[in-house]
Amino acid sequence: MALIVQKFGGTSVGSTEKIKAVARRVLGYQQQGNQMVIVLSAMSGETDRLTDFAQDIQKIPNRREMDMLLSTGEQVTIALFAMAVKEAGSDAVSLLGDQVAIRTDDMHTKARIKSIDTAEIKKNLDAGKIVTIAGFQGVTEKGDITTLGRGGSDTTAVALAAALKADACEIFTDVEGVYTTDPNICVKARKIDCISYDEMLELASLGAKVLDIRSVGLAKRYRVPLHVRSTFTENEGTWVIEEDKIMESMLVSGVTYNKNEARITIKHVPDQPGIAAKIFLPISDAGILVDMIIQNTSDSHLTDMTFTVMRSDYARAMEILKNVAREIGAKSVHGDQDIAKISIVGVGMRNHSGIASTMFQILANEGINMEMVSTSEIKVSCVVAEKYTELAVRALHDAFVLDKENMPIEEEF
């Protein structure tokens, strides 16, 4: 008998009909002899409805009250789901974050889980019940309701699977799994059967939206086997597991792109100690996240500093930096919003040199100029002009033969 935690997102439970369908599906898994813990999101549209109410009332909604408000969305879904299971002839019980209890810190709207009590869940599982738990929410020591922020329900599911030592954590979504790249721009994109936590972490941070990065990190830390799969088919999806359990590693597992960044360059910065802090401190004080940073090799004590920020922060960042440039005596500030970050990810890079240069060659063959490059142990990212996005993704996907499964790692790479 396996213990399985499953999470269904908002579109999977977006109507009473869909909730009934999920209940029937879960019942099937239980009848196969599994103990089932089901984490649910709010019905699609519900969180927006509540957020609109809040913004009608308070310009910057109070965070504690925002959590009080938003946590109702998941509460509605789990109550309806428990009813659906009972109507289908089995037994279920719904539990809120504080009823479990899922204890968090008190950082409202983006709380972090501190501990999970599994006693109530186990008691109900042992009584033969399907246990459905509100995603996205927890409770502070004081008893205040918190929410876990973006992707919070995935985090709830993985954390529960870790605490319960579940055999698997299955994340049901509206796609079939994790793909070698975005099927919308590359018809040859292939669903990946198995991928390591580290690769998934890179893919998630690079813009693959199927899994929230926080839940992948949590799964890695507690070695929770993650299964990303479709709500609408019975097909196996993508397993995210430990690297040493994957029989044949791909050299490159996936190609991603991200069009949400903008590039900023400060020209002729005096090259002296502490100058980087002077530039980036006002930026981080304004709550603006910086992604890639490149400082060109300097000659004549002047250097160019280039980095990327979210496009939504671009205007604010430019304003701040124009002041900073004046103060530190830099020559000018230039920006470009029409960029894309193209990345390749694969654990095979750990043991194989030359992947980066292969990537550069492939892009060069297509006449695509690289504006920035950054690398980690298992990924290479290039910034290119936005108009080349699709071309670059397809060329890399082809060159690394990602449409073929288990492409052997050969030494000539």
Add this chain to the structure above:
Amino acid sequence: MALIVQKFGGTSVGSTEKIKAVARRVLGYQQQGNQMVIVLSAMSGETDRLTDFAQDIQKIPNRREMDMLLSTGEQVTIALFAMAVKEAGSDAVSLLGDQVAIRTDDMHTKARIKSIDTAEIKKNLDAGKIVTIAGFQGVTEKGDITTLGRGGSDTTAVALAAALKADACEIFTDVEGVYTTDPNICVKARKIDCISYDEMLELASLGAKVLDIRSVGLAKRYRVPLHVRSTFTENEGTWVIEEDKIMESMLVSGVTYNKNEARITIKHVPDQPGIAAKIFLPISDAGILVDMIIQNTSDSHLTDMTFTVMRSDYARAMEILKNVAREIGAKSVHGDQDIAKISIVGVGMRNHSGIASTMFQILANEGINMEMVSTSEIKVSCVVAEKYTELAVRALHDAFVLDKENMPIEEEF
């Protein structure tokens, strides 16, 4: 400094604009130096929306899960209200039933309050905050969410006022207060300034919908001064208080009517011990409530038994009784749905005889035939043909001069 509990119903908080208006109003009371505890219902329409979801899913929704579902409605309102108070420049905190805690028994969907812990409320009041509390909900010893059934938010407000020893409990609604009769059918209807708990209990049980009967009973037991008033004006409403605090009692305080009942008569019932149980046991087993019961004086060992039930139960009751009549050897079963119960209520009746006969005379003067009569210490109810409802109400209202305040009690009545 007074401590005031105020309750606003669903229509008073039916939109974000209305919630902001309530917040401004409450802020005004706080600025006058009062400590404010605000009990809120779900936004109008919300409970219906959730109930529709449930009925889509489970024919007879599970009661525990129904409470889990419905309790979200009030949670949304208190969160938005707390935001509105903060936006208006003061401080507020929202508390759920289990955060207070309001402990109940485990009779889901119609739980009864067992105890209220006032520590958390007092702590927040002492910190200068407006405390807003979800109406209609509580929590069991085990930690399950319960709801209090019809009129539950009124009950929450009165129970909180009792536990906090509040100076007053104000119920805000969409009418100006309690009227001598329904203003929709009698233009001379007058708002009552003060009324006793007992009179209000009778009015509520007879169909005056402004206050739920359970909350009036609770207010009486704990001597909580209740103030029923309008959300939409600043006018004083109706105070429901102890009888001995009302300077001049009215002989008759109000006239009510109820068109929701139907009359059933079983003819020629053998008049022997235990026969009433044989008739009414199958009815109560079917969950059908019986209101008035009249057994005519018997001759020749045969009697007629007449009683009223809710119109919604009429068809079921008739079916059951036809079988019963066969079994006990009664002659026949007759029913009439086109009836109305007209009642007069007043504590003055305690010390003045002849009120009932005055009522009968007034109805006779209008040519209205009475089909059934029942009396209590402070009320007289008559069943008449439904078509006479308005005529009867107006005639009684006129004859007992209810449009005049403080009509003296004179001995000739």
